[in-house]
Amino acid sequence: MTTWTRAEIGALGEQLAVDHLTSLGLEVLDRNWRCRYGELDVIAADRPTSTIVFVEVKTRTTDQFGGVRYAVTPDKVRRLRRLAGLWLASHPDRWAAVRIDVVGVRIGRRREPEIIHLRAVG
Template sequence: MTSQTRAAIGAHGEQLAVEHLTDMGLVVLDRNWRCRHGELDVIASDPATRTVVFVEVKTRTSDRFGGVEQAVTPQKVRRLRRLAGLWLAGQDQRWDGVRLDVIGIRLRRSATPEITHVQGVG
């Protein structure tokens, strides 16, 4: 894994996260949505609950920078909320619920990637 660029590692992690979400029955609405304030990694909807889910994906190849819990600070949650509000403002559809999730992907050389999904972080 070390020979890959950070961008390639991140893209691989996001693809694994998208597969995880679709396996859970969610529908991916958008990926890497950008505006001048930042980027949302994945935006999905849960048709069963009519909830839109904004997902921050954190891909790691080691534990050097901590786990998923350390990756999402209160400041990061505020930024995600702001970005989610901007995305929602541009949509015609309305949802019954809104949720912020974090998916941590830990890639190891020989093992299956480890996926940690924390729902409702903020």
């Protein structure tokens, strides 16, 4: 049995989330965008609706810390909004709407990873 590091589990979860988002027709514009205030996991565009989507990815191997709904606190949403504003300020494109989503990836309970996509969390 192979033991995975937290970084490897996180990278796998993020790739599965990106695959999920692209299967929905979203175009991934950026991944792991960092600035001095933090990091945005995935930035995607929903071109037909001209919506920019900032996606927080949460990968879990157990339910020890609660489900995806508990993973993003009001403080985390505030931080994501701030980071989204900084990303938008550094990119001149115009968007009709901005959305923050959370994609939860649960690995290990079943043969296939479970994906939960919460739209417009904040």
